[in-house]
Amino acid sequence: MKKVLEVDGLSKIYGKGCSQCAQLTGPDCDTNICPQCGSVVAAHDLSFDLYEGEILGIIGESGSGKSTAVKTLYFDEEPTAGSATFYDGQTKHDLFELNKAQQRHLANHRFGMVYQNPHLGLNFGISAGGNIAERLLMSGERSYSTIRARATALLTRTEVLPERMDELPKNFSGGMQQRVQIAKALAIEPPLLFLDEVTTGLDLSVQASILDLILEIQQELKTSMVVVTHDLGVIRLLAGRTMVMKYGRIIESGLTDQILEDPQHAYTQRLVASSL
Amino acid sequence: MSASVGYNFGFMDEYAKKEIRRTVLKAVAIPGYQVPYSSREMPMGRGFGTGGLQLTLSLIGVGDNLKVIDQGSDDSVNAVNLRSFIEMTCPGIDTTTSVDEANLIQSRHRIPEKPLRDDQVIVMQVPYPDPLVIVEPSEDRRKIQHGEGNYSKLLVKLYEDIVQFDEITISHRYPTCINNHYVLDPSPIPRWDVPKMHQSRALILFGAGREKKIYAVPPYSKAEPLVFDDVPFRIEDFRDEHSVRRPCARCGCTSSFLDEFIDSENGEKVYQCSDSDWCDEQLAQQGEC
Amino acid sequence: MQKPILKLEGFSKHFLLHEQDKVIPSSHGVNLEAYAGKLTALIGPTGAGKSSVLNGVYRTYLPSSGSILYKTKDERCVDLATADEHQILDLRRHEIGFVTQFLRFLPRQATQDVVAQPLCRKGVSYEVALSRSQEMLAAMNIPERLWSVSPATFSGGEKQRVNLARGLIAKPRLLLLDEPTASLDPKTTDAVVELIKDLKAEGSALVAIFHDPSLVERMADDVVALTPPQQIEKKSEKI
Numbered sequence: 001m002k003k004v005l006e007v008d009g010l011s012k013i014y015g016k017g018c019s020q021c022a023q024l025t026g027p028d029c030d031t032n033i034c035p036q037c038g039s040v041v042a043a044h045d046l047s048f049d050l051y052e053g054e055i056l057g058i059i060g061e062s063g064s065g066k067s068t069a070v071k072t073l074y075f076d077e078e079p080t081a082g083s084a085t086f087y088d089g090q091t092k093h094d095l096f097e098l099n100k101a102q103q104r105h106l107a108n109h110r111f112g113m114v115y116q117n118p119h120l121g122l123n124f125g126i127s128a129g130g131n132i133a134e135r136l137l138m139s140g141e142r143s144y145s146t147i148r149a150r151a152t153a154l155l156t157r158t159e160v161l162p163e164r165m166d167e168l169p170k171n172f173s174g175g176m177q178q179r180v181q182i183a184k185a186l187a188i189e190p191p192l193l194f195l196d197e198v199t200t201g202l203d204l205s206v207q208a209s210i211l212d213l214i215l216e217i218q219q220e221l222k223t224s225m226v227v228v229t230h231d232l233g234v235i236r237l238l239a240g241r242t243m244v245m246k247y248g249r250i251i252e253s254g255l256t257d258q259i260l261e262d263p264q265h266a267y268t269q270r271l272v273a274s275s276l
Numbered sequence: 277m278s279a280s281v282g283y284n285f286g287f288m289d290e291y292a293k294k295e296i297r298r299t300v301l302k303a304v305a306i307p308g309y310q311v312p313y314s315s316r317e318m319p320m321g322r323g324f325g326t327g328g329l330q331l332t333l334s335l336i337g338v339g340d341n342l343k344v345i346d347q348g349s350d351d352s353v354n355a356v357n358l359r360s361f362i363e364m365t366c367p368g369i370d371t372t373t374s375v376d377e378a379n380l381i382q383s384r385h386r387i388p389e390k391p392l393r394d395d396q397v398i399v400m401q402v403p404y405p406d407p408l409v410i411v412e413p414s415e416d417r418r419k420i421q422h423g424e425g426n427y428s429k430l431l432v433k434l435y436e437d438i439v440q441f442d443e444i445t446i447s448h449r450y451p452t453c454i455n456n457h458y459v460l461d462p463s464p465i466p467r468w469d470v471p472k473m474h475q476s477r478a479l480i481l482f483g484a485g486r487e488k489k490i491y492a493v494p495p496y497s498k499a500e501p502l503v504f505d506d507v508p509f510r511i512e513d514f515r516d517e518h519s520v521r522r523p524c525a526r527c528g529c530t531s532s533f534l535d536e537f538i539d540s541e542n543g544e545k546v547y548q549c550s551d552s553d554w555c556d557e558q559l560a561q562q563g564e565c
Numbered sequence: 566m567q568k569p570i571l572k573l574e575g576f577s578k579h580f581l582l583h584e585q586d587k588v589i590p591s592s593h594g595v596n597l598e599a600y601a602g603k604l605t606a607l608i609g610p611t612g613a614g615k616s617s618v619l620n621g622v623y624r625t626y627l628p629s630s631g632s633i634l635y636k637t638k639d640e641r642c643v644d645l646a647t648a649d650e651h652q653i654l655d656l657r658r659h660e661i662g663f664v665t666q667f668l669r670f671l672p673r674q675a676t677q678d679v680v681a682q683p684l685c686r687k688g689v690s691y692e693v694a695l696s697r698s699q700e701m702l703a704a705m706n707i708p709e710r711l712w713s714v715s716p717a718t719f720s721g722g723e724k725q726r727v728n729l730a731r732g733l734i735a736k737p738r739l740l741l742l743d744e745p746t747a748s749l750d751p752k753t754t755d756a757v758v759e760l761i762k763d764l765k766a767e768g769s770a771l772v773a774i775f776h777d778p779s780l781v782e783r784m785a786d787d788v789v790a791l792t793p794p795q796q797i798e799k800k801s802e803k804i
Contacts, residue, residue, distance in 0.1 A: 001651060051651055101424050108426075126436055133435045137428040144438060144504035166439050212673055219685075237671060241650055255624055255650050262626040266583030273584070 003087055004192055004224040005050040005073070010082035012068050012248075015039025017080065025247060027267060032063060032247040042068040044248045046082070050192075053222040057239025057256060059229055059271070065248040066228045070194040072096075073226070074113045075103040086110070088191065108138045112185030112223075116197035118177035121184065122169045128155065128180045129165035135187040154183040158213060175206035179213070186217065193225045199234060211237050232275040236260060244268045286333040287365040292316050296334035296490070300481060303492035308458030309422070310405050315488040325358055325384055326485030328401035332382045335397065338368035343378035348386040348535070348550035358382065375553050385448075387469040389532050389554040392478030394495055400463045402484035405491065407451040407461040425457045430502055438507060450509075451502045454493055459502060468511045468533040473499035514547070524549040527558035568636070569598035570770050571622065571739055576631035576646075578617040579794075590794035591617040595631070597772070597789045599739065604761070604771040606781045609791030615774045616666075618791070619741040621646070622772065623663045624653045635661075638738060658686050662737030664745050668728040670716055676727055677702060677712040683735035694734075701730035704760065706753055722748045733760055740764065742773035746780065758783060 013021060018037040025032050025041040032041045043065035050056050058066040071077040073084055073095065084095040088110055098106065107113075115121045122131050132151040141147055152162045158179040160172075169177050178198055185193060195214065199207040215238060218225060227238050235242050235256055243253040244265065252265040263269045286293060292314075299313040318326040336342060344359040346352035350373040359371055372378050375388045382399045392398060408418040411429040421427065430451050437445045448464040452473060462470060463482060473480060473493050480493040493499055501509040514522045514534050521530045525546045532554055534547040549555035576595040579588050592614030599605045607615045620626040622633055622645060633645040638660060643652060657663075662683065670679045677698045684694035702712055705726040711719070716727050729745050742761075746754045761784060765771065775781050781788065 001655060054651075054654075100420075104420075104424065104426075123432075126432055127439065129439065130432050130436050134428050134432045137431040137435070138426065142431075142503075142505045144435065144507045146506075147435065147504075208672060212671075215671065240654055254627070255653060257625045258627060261620065262580070264581075264627065269583055 002052040003049055004052050004054075005087070005226075006085045007049065007069075007073070008047050008083050008085075010043060010046040010069065010072060010084060011041075011080045012043040012065070012072055012077060013039050013041050013080045026249045027246045027251050030247070032065070041248045043072070043079075046250055048243060048250070048253065050224050050226060052191075052224055053218070054241070055218055055225045055227055055239045057227050057229065057235040057242040058245060059232065059235050059242060060245035061230055063247070064245040066230075066245045067196050068248075069245075070113075070196055070226055070228050074111060074194050075107050076113075086192065108135070109188060110190055110192060112188070112190040112193040114178070114181050114185050114193070114195045114198045116200050118169065118174070118181050121181040122177065124169050126168070127166045128160065128169055128172070128183075131169065131180060131184045132165075132187045135184050139188045150187065151183075154187055155180070157217075158183040158186075159209070173206075175202050175210065178202065178210055182210075182213065182217075186221070186223075189221060189223075191224060193223050195225060195227045197229055198227075199231070200229070214238060232260065232271065244271070283365055285366060286336060287318075287361075288316055288330065288333055292330075293334040296330055299490045300331070300334070300492065303481070303490050304479070304494045306458070307494050307497050308454030308460045308491060310458075310460070310484075310489040310491045312488055313490050315485045318485065320357075320361075322486035323403065325354060325382075325401040327483030327487075327490070328382050328384070328399045328485075329358060329361070329483075330485060331399045331481050331483040331490065332362060332380065333365070335399070336362070336366055336369055336380055338366075339370075340380050341370040341372050341378050343372050343375065343381045343553075345381065345383040345386060345388070345551075345553075347384060348388075348533070348554075349552045351552070354384055373553055373556075385464045385466075386533070386550060387465055387472045387480075389549075389551045390557075391472070392476060394477040396478040398478055398480050400465070400480065400482045402461065402463040402482045402489070403486070404449070405461055405482065405484040405487050405489040407449070407459050422458060427451070427453070427459050427502060430459065431504075434502060434504070434507075438504075443510075444503075444507070453498075453500045453502060455498050458491075460491055460493075466512060466533060467501075467509070470499070470501050470509070471511065473497075475499075522547045524555060524558070527555045527562070529555070529558045532558075567600050569600050570636045571597070571599040571772065572632075572634045573597040573618070573622070574632050574634070576618060576621060576633060577629045578614060578621050578626055579629050590614075592621070592791065593794045595789070595791060598787070599770040599772050600786070601738075601768045601770050602765050603786035604765060604773055604784050605787040605789060606785035607772065607774045607789050607791060608778075608781060610793055613791035613793045615791055616743055619663065619743050619772065619774065622739075623657070623661065623741055624648075624650075625663075635739070660738040661741070662732050662735060662739070663741040663743075664728055664732030665743050666725075666747065668716060668724040668731075670727075672717065673715055675713045676707070676716045676719075679716060680727060680730045680734055683731060683737075687735055697734055698730070701734050702727070704756060705730045706756065722750070722753070725749060726753060729757055729760075733764060736764060736767060736769060738769055740769055740771045742771060744774050744776045747776045754780075 017039045020036040021034040021039055021041050022044055024034050046069055060066045072079040086093040086095055129151040132154055133147045136147050151165055155162050155165050160176055160179045169180055199210050239256045242256040242259045243250050246267050252268050263272050299311050303311045318329055344355045346355035375390045380397050384401045411433050412418045434444050448466055449461050450467050450470050451459045452462050452470055453459045475496055477495055479495050482491045503509045516522050523530045525548050529549055532549045535550040537546045539546050573595055578592045579590040581588050595618055609615055617626055621628045628646040635643050635645050680701055681694035681698035707726055716724055725748055746757055
């Protein structure tokens with residue numbers, strides 16, 4: 001089994017931070033705001049890894065730092081401390097040591113991100129097909145007919161009618177927008193895909209079909225994924241392993257069935273007990 | 277008004293001219309890169325070719341022969357005014373309407389039909405220097421995209437054009453990649469003129485006075501319009517309804533860029549060479565025969 | 566002498582419920598061995614922690630103490646109680662199977678795909694896995710018209726048969742069975758018994774819980790009896 005990603009001691013503090021930040025925040029202190037300096041400790045000392053073809057779930061309530069974790073890995077945010085290594089075939093990338101241009105290159109060519117808010121992942125000023133084209137063009141594709149064919153295939157795969165590929169995303173339903181976003185993220189067949197609350201706010205039936213799609217894609221393409229959610233159902237369905245986060249800390253991690261059947265931490269027990 | 281009234285040769289002071297020359301050097305050194313400079317106030321409104329004018333005034337010296345063109349014509353208002361301003365402020369220079377005779381050409385919206393030589397410099401007047409401005413509102417992000425040679429957003433615009441109209445609809449200011457990296461806005465020249473930049477023997481300089489940018493296509497540089505591999509770049513073909521190439525109504529030339537006029541008497545469309553010097557030369561050659 | 570492929574020593578499992586401040590003991594001091602080609606039956610009254618043992622071996626439960634030594638196909642010795650999660654996932658994929666009392670499946674998935682899944686995960690092509698899956702479903706007397714629909718609407722007995730088909734299809738080296746025949750009719754039970762015998766003959770080791778003592782008699786090569794644990798403890802009293 002091949003390791004794809006290794007994260008070590010990842011931290012993100014919003015604010016100037018102080019020497020006490022780590023001690024005075026976290027689940028034991030019941031806050032992520034440092035009472036000394038007022039900084040927000042969004043994530044502290046996160047370490048985890050991800051293997052090829054694996055789906056890792058990160059679950060937690062809002063403010064637990066789960067989104068911060070993937071945002072730093074996708075270079076949307078800069079971490080305060082820690083390292084992350086991306087293993088891409090024979091090459092090894094020390095993510096936070098790369099310069100901005102190298103980071104963007106990696107994000108454009110090797111990573112995919114699907115956001116909860118389709119406005120973050122899609123350009124609403126251009127057609128659904130154009131959104132997919134952008135990603136292909138970024139990776140150097142220059143044949144119009146190839147781009148059309150790829151976009152048609154991707155939209156068909158994500159169950160968006162290809163006849164609608166030249167429409168603007170604003171004409172689409174929320175579920176459709178997410179499908180287009182997934183198609184865009186997958187356009188370059190990235191080995192690593194981040195999914196941030198992709199089904200939150202969608203109708204239950206739409207949620208289910210999007211989750212099915214993600215699972216099928218994972219099985220077809222063997223894409224490694226990090227799935228961030230507050231929904232135990234999503235974790236149960238998608239993730240082989242799960243990390244539970246609270247106030248910026250990983251409070252528990254393990255096999256997903258173990259987290260759900262035999263949760264160790266008081267918070268996880270409450271979470272599992274309260275799920276429908 | 278003359279130099280004796282107290283204006284320096286070339287209207288601008290020597291320091292201002294030096295700064296522009298340094299900027300030109302940088303622009304030549306980084307083909308296609310928009311070099312910022314401190315565009316001076318000129319005694320005319322910005323947008324009337326002040327960028328090109330400042331370049332010309334910084335480069336011109338006694339003994340130089342200058343041609344000023346506006347949309348191919350030496351007699352248009354903008355060309356006439358700029359020429360007389362330069363004549364006034366630069367005593368000792370010559371002006372001409374002949375491409376052959378000129379060693380410095382300032383032009384608005386056209387590159388002459390006749391291929392330029394390596395002892396000539398052409399200065400283009402530029403309203404909007406950044407080709408990315410139509411697809412990216414943030415200047416910060418535009419700079420990053422230029423730096424990384426990431427023109428995917430422009431290409432998406434071309435993609436959307438083909439989807440909507442079955443062809444690329446950009447008629448002027450066609451984004452063109454110089455020496456495999458920077459994409460520039462070649463000023464509002466028609467597509468017809470874009471291939472002339474490729475491996476041009478003459479140095480092509482671009483000056484945007486209002487936007488305070490100077491950039492260059494150095495001699496013998498690659499200039500490639502942004503296209504898809506399977507949707508080639510096309511220039512205007514000037515074919516009539518029978519697919520026959522229209523000739524110039526004046527000189528009969530079938531290989532030049534044509535302007536379309538409405539004949540004021542019979543209301544019919546008339547096609548004529550846009551480049552007046554070229555047209556005159558064709559007529560003169562016919563006279564010789 | 567034959568060496569066991571699975572050996573539990575002093576295995577215990579208790580649940581610490583933070584909310585109620587309680588420790589609920591389940592299995593306690595379990596010693597158990599499983600051998601290739603043999604079936605070890607776990608017996609004991611309700612609440613003796615039989616299922617917890619199987620869940621512990623599969624790592625659905627985190628063992629509280631003791632060791633669970635497993636000898637892999639390539640002769641490595643792994644303590645399943647402490648092994649790396651990736652290693653557990655790999656063993657689940659290739660060597661260890663678990664048939665629980667309840668069928669867990671992805672919603673909206675056809676029954677034949679549910680059954681084929683363990684083979685696909687092992688790397689078998691979908692076509693081959695599908696035809697094997699159909700054979701298994703036929704052997705379990707699941708009517709063909711149900712193969713292409715989701716098992717969500719199936720009866721308890723049908724679900725259990727699907728569950729067994731899925732558990733047996735990949736012929737795991739170590740198969741854990743938790744009351745696999747509880748709601749089956751005698752005819753299907755006999756079919757299951759035959760399939761399990763075949764699996765044993767092919768060299769798999771099995772650890773099973775049967776609700777029916779006569780099945781233990783019919784199938785078990787070894788029997789391990791568990792006793793119910795002590796009273797539920799208050800966490801704060803237990804030091």
